[in-house]
Amino acid sequence: MKKNNIIKLQLVFANFLLLFFSCSNEIDNVVNSNNPDRNQVIANGSDLIGVVSGGFVTWWQSTSRDLYPPLAVAGDIATCSWGNFGMRVLSAEPRNPIINAASWADVSVLEQPWQGCYGAISSANDVLGAINNNGVTWVVAGTDNTPMVSAAAYLLRGLSYGNLGLLFEKGFSVDENTDLSQKLEFVPYQDLIALAIADLDKVIQLANSNSFEIPNTVINGVSLPSSELIKLCNSYKARFMVQSARDMTETNAVDWNQVKTLTENGITADFGPTGDNGISWWNNANVLMDSPNGFGPFGARLDMRIVHLLDPSQPEFFPAGSGSTLDNPQMTTNDARVGPGRDFEFRSDILFRSERGRFHYSHYIHTRFQNDPTFSDGADAKQIKTFTFEDNRLLMAEAKARTNDLSGAIADINAGSRTARGGLADLPSDAMQQDILDAIFYERFIELFNTAVGSGYFDRRRINQLQVGTFRHLPVPATELEVLSEALYTLGGTDADPSGRVPHYNLAAKPERTDDSFIPTFN
Known part of the structure; x- marks a missing residue:
């Protein structure tokens, strides 16, 4: 990765240093790095839409690049032995700590979402400060576009805080009224989610x-009239509330x-930007599939825990x-999404390096991009499915199941x-709550594979x-x-932090397992 050092938030956020990592310079083109005073950012109404549009590019790139692969392997959704994007480090068995050090070759896994989300928040705050504090308006041919731009800025800031709350232990709360000359204190992830909502x-x-309608130049290819914007916000609020839970206790408290x-x-309907063939609106989902725009047949495979879910006779x-080797490497499953010309195809060869751990192996790879004309690999000109209608439906079914509307949940699933798409039998009308939840998570792991970043994790x-x-x-x-x-720290590691939640700075790595005497356990 080429490292582009862009100092922005020392000027706009006195306590933030942004070091953007990029394979190209498109982030540079949307970040205003010469802004000493927020009050001087936007003097004319015509500037508003450009700043918020640039902020959406920054938001998109902050979580849709390097995060796809590491979160997928850390969550045992995909598996891969390659060192790119922190995949080897974060998928090691037994688990090792995150190498939270500036010297880590894949430090962009941490820096990209942090810096990008706060860069997007900075753009939103510039626009909202101009409108709310300085009285800047944007009127064109008698039409006041200011409410539309305000809504777009709040959407940008809300989505950015939501991503920060999903991803990070803690962060900063900054809006258009924050006194940036004062030291900012960290707030926990729950507060970041509350800010998003x-x-x-x-x-x-x-x-x-x-x-009004947010034009399709703000989120590439997506027009958002008021009615659709409300629906999108409702769905994102549900996602942030549900997926920010760190454990079963917090899930039950939702x-x-x-x-x-x-x-x-x-x-x-499915939400997501239209790809622009790898210029600005693209992602690294192609690393997790057989795609000519990614690693091709060397791409990440379907983790054996998902293979086992599809065919319980396969080992976990x-x-x-x-x-x-596996005695019977090909699955036996009734799921129509598995097989030649479908979402997941069998490969007799495994192209990973055995000395990096055969626990990475799998015979199945994601091929939906090749076989479904509506599915993007993240680097083409199709819609990049970022929040699917099915995702929303499954969240709705889960909510019904957890509030004992079992018949409603069953109807949604069926x-x-x-x-x-799976061609599976309907859930019976007398299915129990746990059976319903199992069916929901089956779909969340299979159907939503390679859609929303980090979903499976x-x-x-x-x-x-x-x-x-x-x-x-x-x-x-x-x-x-x-x-x-501030004191350096990290998280994770079977010895240093088995719960994954206790800050420490022990980066010591355990040897990766070479036999089956240490089968991983879960918490």
């Missing part, structure tokens, strides 16, 4: 009281009645001994991907299915801590 509520308020209401009023872990986390020693969230990047003169 508050901003999305402001979007809904503006959309309810005004009729207001599932509210999630049910939000999803019932959520998106009715590939035998780790020298020369180990109307969705389980039958429509977040789902494993909230139902206590992460391997012992897997980080429950990311630490504040070491480069940021050094700028703030």
Whole structure:
């Protein structure tokens, strides 16, 4: 990765140092790095839409690049032995700590989402400060576009805080009224999620009281009239509430009645930007599939825990001994998404390096991009499915199941991907709650593969299915801590932090397992 050092937030956020990592210079083109005073950022209404549009590019790139592969392997959704994007470090068995050090070759896994989300928040704050504090408006041919731009800025800030709350242990709360000359204190991830929901509520308020449309130049290829914007905010609020849970206790504490209401009023079609062939609107989902834009046949494979889910006769872990193979490597499953020309195809050869751990092995790879004309690999000109209608439906079904509306949950599942794409039998009308939840998570792991970044990892986390020693969230990047003169720390590691939640700075790595005497356990 080429390292582009762009100092922005020392000027706009006195306590932030942004070091953007990029394969190209597109982030540079959207970040205003010469802004000493927020009050001088936007003097004219015509500047508003450009700043917020640039902020959305920054938001998109902050979580849709390097995060896809490491979160997928850390959550045992995909498996890969390659060192790119921190995959080898973060998928080691037994689990090792995150190498939260400026010297880590893949430190962009931590820095990219942190710096990018706060860069996007900075853009949103510039726009909201101009409108709310300085009275800047944007009127064109008698039409006041200011409410639309305000809604877009609140959406940008809400989505950015939501991503920070999903990903990081803690962060900063900064809005257009924050005194940046004062030292900022960290707030926990729960507060970041609350900030996200508050901003999305402001979007809904503006959309309810005004009729407008966010043009498709803000989020590439996506036009958002007021009615659709409200649905999108409802769905994202539900996602943030549910997937920010760090364990089963927090999952049980979610207001599932509210999630049910939000999803019932959520998106009715897949949401996601249109790709621009790898210029600005692209992601690294192609690393996790057989795609000509990614690693091709060398791409990450379907983790054996997912293979076992599809076919319980398959082992949950590939035998780790020298020369180990599977007796019956091909699955036997009724799921129509498995097989030649479908979502997941069998490969007789395994192209990973055996000396890096045969526990990485799997015979199945994601091929939906090749076989489904509606599915993007992240680097083409198709819609990049970022929040699918099926995702919303499954959240709604889960909310119904957890509030004992079992018949409603069963109806949702039977109307969705389980039958429509999987070709599986309907859940029976007398299915018990746990059977319903099992069916929901089956679909979340299979149908949603390679859609929302981190989805499988977040789902494993909230139902206590992460391997012992897997980080429950990311630490504040070491480069940021050094700028703030804060103590360095990291998370994870089966010895140093089996729960994945206790800060420490022991980066010692355990030898990777070479046999089956240490089968991973979960928490």
